[in-house]
Amino acid sequence: MTPRILEHNPLAPDAPDLPIGDAHAIVCWSGTLADRLFDRDPRTWLPSGKAALDAWLDRVEPTLRESNTRLLLRPHARHVIADGPRAVTFHKERCGEGSPVGLALDLAALFEADMIAKQDEHLERFASQIGPIASLMLLTDCERPRSAGVGFEETPSPRIVPLGEGDLDAALVESALSSHVPAGTPRLSLA
Numbered sequence: 001m002t003p004r005i006l007e008h009n010p011l012a013p014d015a016p017d018l019p020i021g022d023a024h025a026i027v028c029w030s031g032t033l034a035d036r037l038f039d040r041d042p043r044t045w046l047p048s049g050k051a052a053l054d055a056w057l058d059r060v061e062p063t064l065r066e067s068n069t070r071l072l073l074r075p076h077a078r079h080v081i082a083d084g085p086r087a088v089t090f091h092k093e094r095c096g097e098g099s100p101v102g103l104a105l106d107l108a109a110l111f112e113a114d115m116i117a118k119q120d121e122h123l124e125r126f127a128s129q130i131g132p133i134a135s136l137m138l139l140t141d142c143e144r145p146r147s148a149g150v151g152f153e154e155t156p157s158p159r160i161v162p163l164g165e166g167d168l169d170a171a172l173v174e175s176a177l178s179s180h181v182p183a184g185t186p187r188l189s190l191a
Contacts, residue, residue: 001151002022002026002188003023003026003027003070003072003090003103003104003136003188004021004026004172005027005028005190006018006019006026006027006028006062007037008037009027009029009032009037010029010031010054010056011021011027011031011032011033011049011055011056011080011097012031012054017062017123018060018063018071019061020064020067020069023090024068024070025069025070025072025136026069026071027071027072027073027074027104027136027138028071028072028073028074028177029074029076029079030073030074030075030076030079030080030081030082030090031044031049031051031052031053031056031183032044032049032079032080032081033048033049033052033081034078038076038078038156038157039078039157040078040155041070041078041169042079042168043082043184044071044072044078044079044186045081045082045182046080049080052080053080053081055069057094057101058137059137061100062083064100064101064157065100066122068102069099070101070135071099071100071101071102072101072102072104073090073101073102073103073104074103074106074135074138075087075109075110075130076104076106076109076110076157077104077107077109077110077111077157078157079111079175080084081103082110083110083126083127084110084125084126084128084130085188087129087130087133088129088130088133090103091103091133095133096169099137101132102134102135102136103130103135104134104135104136104137104138105126105127105130105131105132105134105136105137105138105164105181106137106138106140106160106190107126107140107162107168107173107176107177108124108140108142108160108166108168109138109140109143109159109160109172110122111142111156111158111168112157113144113145113155113157113158114140115175116142116144116158116167116168119167119168119169119172120169120172121156123168123172123173123175123176124176124179127176127177127179127181128176128179128180129179130190131150131176131177131180131181131182131185132180132181132182134184134185135185136184136185136186136187136188137177137181137185137187137188137191138188138190139173139187139188139189140160140161140162140163140166140189140190141160141161141162141163141164141166141168141170141173142158142159142160142161142166142167142168143158143159143161143165143166143167144158144167145157145163153177160190162189162190163189169191
């Protein structure tokens with residue numbers, strides 16, 4: 001069954017409730033303290049970001065358990081779960097046996113524009129750290145921003161596009177996934 005993919009910030013003050021309905025799995029960004037979903041906000045990577053994510057998960061986990069729904073958090077370079085080490089730590093702390101929470105790996109979402117030039121190194125590292133513990137692989141690509149932006153917070157994030165339509169080498173993405181992701185892990189191509 002295809003999971004429900006959410007495109008909002010779960011940590012925003014006005015974030016809607018999880019639309020569980022008849023969904024068996026929901027994929028949701030790990031969230032940010034920034035005003036907009038893909039802006040940079042250093043508070044997101046500080047203890048305040050982790051505390052906000054933990055508080056939100058504490059609120060939604062009882063509903064997830066009651067409805068027998070899995071919540072798969074999707075890391076992003078600008079969110080609370082921003083890289084491999086944070087994903088591994090999160091998994092150890094929140095995704096134990098019986099937990100309704102897991103991870104969905106979207107390699108492209110972990111890239112900032114300046115990382116694309118050395119994508120082979122980054123793809124390998126992300127896949128080796130998160131691939132073995134992820135419950136789902138989201139197959140996407142990323143496209144460099146058209147403008148540089150002004151200042152650290154205003155620098156645009158790479159845009160997520162379908163695999164093969166961006167700046168990542170699809171063969172390198174597949175090689176990294178094949179090397180580090182268990183064969184039975186489901187894969188989902190996102191348009």
